Amino acid sequence: MLDTSYGLLSLERNSFAFFTQFKPWLRESSTIFPATFCANLKNGLEMIDLVPMSLLLAKLEVGEHFYWEIAGLKIHGQVFMTSWFVIALLLLFSVLATRKIERIPSGLQNFMEYGLEFIRDLAKGQIGEKEYRPWVPFVGTLFLFIFVSNWSGALLPWKLIHIPGGELAAPTNDINTTVALALLTSLAYFYAGFRKRGLGYFARYIEPTPILLPINILEDFTKPLSLSFRLFGNILADELVVAVLVLLVPLFVPLPVMILGLFTSAIQALIFATLAAVYIGEAIEGHGEEEHG
Amino acid sequence: MSWTLLLAVEEGGGLFDINATLPLMAIQFLILAVVLNKVFYSPLGDAIDERDGYVNSSIVGAKEKLAKAEKIAQQYEQELAESRRQAQAIIAEAQAEAEKVASSQIAAAQQEAQANKEQVQKEIDAQKASAFEVLEGQVASLTQQMLDKLLSAA
Numbered sequence A: 001m002l003d004t005s006y007g008l009l010s011l012e013r014n015s016f017a018f019f020t021q022f023k024p025w026l027r028e029s030s031t032i033f034p035a036t037f038c039a040n041l042k043n044g045l046e047m048i049d050l051v052p053m054s055l056l057l058a059k060l061e062v063g064e065h066f067y068w069e070i071a072g073l074k075i076h077g078q079v080f081m082t083s084w085f086v087i088a089l090l091l092l093f094s095v096l097a098t099r100k101i102e103r104i105p106s107g108l109q110n111f112m113e114y115g116l117e118f119i120r121d122l123a124k125g126q127i128g129e130k131e132y133r134p135w136v137p138f139v140g141t142l143f144l145f146i147f148v149s150n151w152s153g154a155l156l157p158w159k160l161i162h163i164p165g166g167e168l169a170a171p172t173n174d175i176n177t178t179v180a181l182a183l184l185t186s187l188a189y190f191y192a193g194f195r196k197r198g199l200g201y202f203a204r205y206i207e208p209t210p211i212l213l214p215i216n217i218l219e220d221f222t223k224p225l226s227l228s229f230r231l232f233g234n235i236l237a238d239e240l241v242v243a244v245l246v247l248l249v250p251l252f253v254p255l256p257v258m259i260l261g262l263f264t265s266a267i268q269a270l271i272f273a274t275l276a277a278v279y280i281g282e283a284i285e286g287h288g289e290e291e292h293g
Numbered sequence B: 001m002s003w004t005l006l007l008a009v010e011e012g013g014g015l016f017d018i019n020a021t022l023p024l025m026a027i028q029f030l031i032l033a034v035v036l037n038k039v040f041y042s043p044l045g046d047a048i049d050e051r052d053g054y055v056n057s058s059i060v061g062a063k064e065k066l067a068k069a070e071k072i073a074q075q076y077e078q079e080l081a082e083s084r085r086q087a088q089a090i091i092a093e094a095q096a097e098a099e100k101v102a103s104s105q106i107a108a109a110q111q112e113a114q115a116n117k118e119q120v121q122k123e124i125d126a127q128k129a130s131a132f133e134v135l136e137g138q139v140a141s142l143t144q145q146m147l148d149k150l151l152s153a154a
Helices: A024-028 A034-039 A077-098 A107-127 A133-155 A175-206 A210-248 A254-285 B021-153
Strands: A006-011 A016-021 A067-070 A073-076 B003-008
Touching: A067 A077, A073 A077, A073 B021, A077 A107, A077 A133, A077 A175, A077 B021, A107 A133, A107 A254, A107 B021, A133 A175, A133 A210, A133 A254, A133 B021, A175 A210, A175 A254, A175 B021, A210 A254
Parallel strands: none
Antiparallel strands: A006 A016, A006 B003, A067 A073
């Protein structure tokens, strides 16, 4: 979709390599990554040195993908590989927790019930006591999938597993995943609104006053846009910062940033799920008389 | 040469490379939501609801039992007070009866004693009277004899 190029900048001193790729517009803003910016001065297609891949302790790749072709369609293999791992992890935990359900929970069942109660409270708080139940699976899966994805990206050394192209990372690191989740959220709140209020759902576009119609319509576009880019940007930025720090100082120094990354990852999952629930709740509740009455 | 630079070009790719990954990921996510609903949300949610119901019914049952126990305790207290009062009444009654019996017996005894005394008095009086009568007879006869003697002597 955009012009791309790939860069490998290796620091010969410590034989680290720095893989990166830049958009033209990113290139203009040298303040983001000064070091890599230098590397791109030539905008070069010129190879000066190539460090053997096996020697790389840390490298950074952005925008490089491991392509699979299915029925002529290109997909990002690395995203699916890690997402399958995340899904398998979720399913494994779910199955183990519900294998033997007891009235007095213990161990894994207790833990997963805590998670479920958390999700239910989240949905209940935003959608409302009456309507929240059918939305628990959607909001909950959003939260769990994003949360486990983010943490797997932050905790597991995916990069040690070499794949032919790109590198393994959190599935939420890819714009496709976040846009997919955001569009599903949009569909979900449209569905919720139509199911609850029928065509009267459109009345919300001219509430509280028809003057706001353009802004209300615009909101339907900004919601998925902000949802997807917030998550994508946060996770990608976190991984970039950690990777750059690891590149510069491989020991101990990146740890605080990694811990901060865990924190932001969890927060991003919470924000995404909460906002999805808010949008659904908004669509169900409407801005009309029910609110004031 | 401290900086080395490699820039490779590959067709496609990039940060914002949106392709078939998007719909497939969406479908995959929906399937995950459905499956998780089957194996996680539904069973554990049911378990939580069932436990809530159980706890609530237990609380209601416990409250009922507590109310019942309190009622029974109150009833017991009432009965205890009632019994105490009854006991007091019985004691008082018994005491009154005993006093009555005692006083009546005392009165009877006094009456009897009085009667005896009066009878004895009467007997004493009668004997006294008869004794006086006898004495009077003897006095008369003695007086007669003395008179006779005096008269005969003269």
